[in-house]
Amino acid sequence: MxxxxxxxxxxxxxxxxxxxxxxxxxxxYGNAWQGDYLxxxxxxxxxxxxxxxxxxxxxxxxxxxxSASEIDRATAETAGIEVRFSQQIGRDVAxxxxxxxxxxxxxxxxxxxxxxxIENAPGTIEDGTPIVDLCxxxxxxxxxxxxxxxxxxxxxxYVIFRQAAQAGRKQFEVVAETESWLRAHxxxxxxxxxxxxxxxxxxxxxxxxxxxxxGDNVITELTPSIEGYYAQICRTLVVGKASDAQKRAYxxxxxxxxxxxxxxxxxxxxADVARAExxxxxxxxxxxxxxxxxxxxxxxxxxxxxDSKPHILEDVQxxxxxxxxxxxxxxxxxxxxxxMMLGDSVTVTDTGVExxxxxxxxxxxxxx
Amino acid sequence: xRRGLIEWSKIELPETVFDTRIAAMRSxxxxxxxxxxxxxxxxxxxxxxxxxxxxxxxxxxxxLVVPKSGPLSMVSAVSPRGKPxxxxxxxxxxxxxxxxxxxxxxxxxxxxxPSGATLGVVELDQIPAALGLxxxxxxxxxxxxxxxxxTARAGGDAAGSALAKIAAGFAHDAxxxxxxNATDATAVVAAVDLTARRLxxxxxxxxxxxxxxxxxRLLRLEGPATLADEFAVRATVAYKGTWxxxxxxxxxxxxxxxxAKATAQFAVAVAELPKLDKLKAMDSFLIETARAxxxxxxxAGSAVPRAQTFAxxxxxxxxxxxxxxxxxxxxxxxxxxxxxxxxxKF
Numbered sequence: 001m002x003x004x005x006x007x008x009x010x011x012x013x014x015x016x017x018x019x020x021x022x023x024x025x026x027x028x029y030g031n032a033w034q035g036d037y038l039x040x041x042x043x044x045x046x047x048x049x050x051x052x053x054x055x056x057x058x059x060x061x062x063x064x065x066x067s068a069s070e071i072d073r074a075t076a077e078t079a080g081i082e083v084r085f086s087q088q089i090g091r092d093v094a095x096x097x098x099x100x101x102x103x104x105x106x107x108x109x110x111x112x113x114x115x116x117x118i119e120n121a122p123g124t125i126e127d128g129t130p131i132v133d134l135c136x137x138x139x140x141x142x143x144x145x146x147x148x149x150x151x152x153x154x155x156x157x158y159v160i161f162r163q164a165a166q167a168g169r170k171q172f173e174v175v176a177e178t179e180s181w182l183r184a185h186x187x188x189x190x191x192x193x194x195x196x197x198x199x200x201x202x203x204x205x206x207x208x209x210x211x212x213x214x215g216d217n218v219i220t221e222l223t224p225s226i227e228g229y230y231a232q233i234c235r236t237l238v239v240g241k242a243s244d245a246q247k248r249a250y251x252x253x254x255x256x257x258x259x260x261x262x263x264x265x266x267x268x269x270x271a272d273v274a275r276a277e278x279x280x281x282x283x284x285x286x287x288x289x290x291x292x293x294x295x296x297x298x299x300x301x302x303x304x305x306x307d308s309k310p311h312i313l314e315d316v317q318x319x320x321x322x323x324x325x326x327x328x329x330x331x332x333x334x335x336x337x338x339x340m341m342l343g344d345s346v347t348v349t350d351t352g353v354e355x356x357x358x359x360x361x362x363x364x365x366x367x368x
Numbered sequence: 369x370r371r372g373l374i375e376w377s378k379i380e381l382p383e384t385v386f387d388t389r390i391a392a393m394r395s396x397x398x399x400x401x402x403x404x405x406x407x408x409x410x411x412x413x414x415x416x417x418x419x420x421x422x423x424x425x426x427x428x429x430x431x432l433v434v435p436k437s438g439p440l441s442m443v444s445a446v447s448p449r450g451k452p453x454x455x456x457x458x459x460x461x462x463x464x465x466x467x468x469x470x471x472x473x474x475x476x477x478x479x480x481x482p483s484g485a486t487l488g489v490v491e492l493d494q495i496p497a498a499l500g501l502x503x504x505x506x507x508x509x510x511x512x513x514x515x516x517x518x519t520a521r522a523g524g525d526a527a528g529s530a531l532a533k534i535a536a537g538f539a540h541d542a543x544x545x546x547x548x549n550a551t552d553a554t555a556v557v558a559a560v561d562l563t564a565r566r567l568x569x570x571x572x573x574x575x576x577x578x579x580x581x582x583x584x585r586l587l588r589l590e591g592p593a594t595l596a597d598e599f600a601v602r603a604t605v606a607y608k609g610t611w612x613x614x615x616x617x618x619x620x621x622x623x624x625x626x627x628a629k630a631t632a633q634f635a636v637a638v639a640e641l642p643k644l645d646k647l648k649a650m651d652s653f654l655i656e657t658a659r660a661x662x663x664x665x666x667x668a669g670s671a672v673p674r675a676q677t678f679a680x681x682x683x684x685x686x687x688x689x690x691x692x693x694x695x696x697x698x699x700x701x702x703x704x705x706x707x708x709x710x711x712x713k714f
Binding site: 031032033045047048049050066067068069071072073075076077085087088089090091110111112113114115116117118119171172173175176177179180181183184185186187188191192193202203205206207208209227292293294296 | 371372373374375410411412413426427428429447449450452453470492493494495496497498499500501554555557558559561562565566568572573574575583585586587588589590591592613654656662664666669671672673674687
């Protein structure tokens with residue numbers, strides 16, 4: 001069951017940040033794609049439609065939803081929050097703000113709030129994203145504990161995935177088995193993508209009808225959540241026996257992951273972690289494959305969103321501090337064998353790093 | 369919880385279906401004096417774009433531009449590495465990639481539209497502010513084109529009806545897959561989810577009232593829970609852009625057949641649609657449909673203050689709650705032309 005104290009703790013932390021920034025109303029927007037800002041403020045893991053929460057520094061929170069089916073769930077899954085159904089959510093929230101008189105307000109993430117809210121707001125809505133981002137990134141011990149538990153669940157679910165990923169199975173059937181196992185273990189959500197094949201595969205996507213065949217790389221990122229907090233595992237398995245080329249290629253990813261994790265220390269920058277990973281590829285003349293043409297990020301934050309800040313990239317100068325949680329994943333394309341994935345969830349500690357993921361860093365093989 | 373099989377079947381949705389839909393869209397645009405139309409999509413509001421070109425983003429966001437004539441353009445925040453996947457799941461169009469879709473969409477429109485043109489936006493109020501402000505900067509007349517889109521879509525088509533029937537079948541089979549004598553709620557949710565996904569559901573979302581007598585709310589399950597003698601499960605299932613919901617109530621020791629009685633009452637009520645009198649006589653009801661971008665938008669219901677019209681033959685999902693002999697029964701099924709697509713009997 002979801003902790004009610006965790007939500008109150010989050011709102012207290014955010015209210016303090018609002019006071020420090022002289023903000024009188026924080027507008028948090030969310031949908032099922034990008035729900036972390038809304039979840040942080042309102043405790044509500046939205047699944048359908050838009051959600052907008054209004055938070056004041058006294059900790060009072062009003063939640064607007066435009067999906068009628070979400071109303072019941074919101075009243076049950078939040079505590080101390082006023083829930084309102086709205087069929088014109090942007091306009092209704094704007095009217096609510098008008099009724100509050102002249103107040104200093106900010107929205108997070110500003111660019112995603114419904115256009116009607118911006119057009120009808122009683123004044124300028126500032127960008128509150130950086131304020132909430134800091135709260136999202138710098139987690140309390142209770143939040144870190146949820147990510148740790150989610151990582152443990154990811155380890156367990158990957159065992160199920162490996163068992164399911166056998167020759168002849170279709171990608172969506174493998175995902176179905178994994179998701180069902182998660183539901184059977186009370187896990188409410190999981191962000192999961194998959195890919196299978198060889199040098200024709202450049203990324204992971206939702207599951208397709210494609211059958212797993214002998215020799216395929218089967219790549220996945222599996223990202224279950226516990227009380228809204230996500231942790232991720234990335235691994236590659238080969239259907240049948242891995243070839244020498246696949247094994248040699250994967251050794252580079254293992255070395256890169258180890259280098260990236262070794263760079264996770266308090267005071268380091270996200271860029272340092274990315275550089276440590278990428279330098280390994282460059283050492284093996286694979287520098288081209290750590291550019292945006294072949295890979296997106298070398299890891300990313302974990303928490304109330306499966307793809308949070310900071311992004312682990314060589315130009316991201318976010319300082320790593322204790323309590324930050326993220327995945328380090330040197331996933332990219334290899335021209336000899338195709339796209340490979342390997343990633344562990346970690347947290348920054350006072351002295352270095354704690355690796356949550358316990359699954360061995362090996363190239364797995366499944367029944368052909 | 370979500371993101372199952374996403375694919376474009378040219379057998380179920382041949383290209384001619386999209387040609388016809390785009391022609392209908394352009395007709396409606398002409399009638400509304402709209403020169404170009406923009407529809408926004410992310411995976412929580414995918415319905416307008418998927419109706420026009422089958423595309424459903426599993427992540428990220430896109431804006432589709434429908435000009436008066438010529439090819440459609442889609443500006444996608446998905447990485448260019450996703451191009452083969454997009455091409456394999458989407459009716460052919462001009463694909464553009466940008467991490468920030470708002471300025472790129474505005475650029476495309478600035479190049480294409482003369483001053484004095486009218487740009488229509490599906491759900492103008494609802495699109496992200498960044499996109500709305502960028503479209504405003506194009507310097508043409510900006511209008512809400514939601515009703516124009518609704519008009520274009522209103523007639524429905526055989527392909528859409530067929531998909532709805534398949535989705536309804538998935539929801540039914542998923543709800544039939546669990547053991548009514550089970551006491552572990554997670555096992556029930558897992559069975560429903562597994563069945564829907566194995567059948568090929570694009571989305572699967574299971575909600576449950578573990579003790580309907582105590583609390584009728586259908587919730588997403590997190591952690592263990594024990595089922596009471598009366599419980600209800602709702603399967604929300606999508607198949608190729610078509611979303612439906614179905615609800616099954618279990619009453620153990622239902623010696624008087626009260627679930628069957630309630631289901632019969634429900635059938636009579638939905639047969640009267642779009643009249644709502646009999647649904648209003650129940651404890652509560654909700655009707656949802658895909659008018660524009662939201663796949664299941666509330667159009668009428670006991671807690672819906674502003675009812676909206678829907679075509680008599682439109683696919684709607686109806687949910688209702690009643691009580692017989694003091695036992696609460698939750699009901700729900702997709703309905704078309706006053707009839708269940710698949711009987712909600714288990």
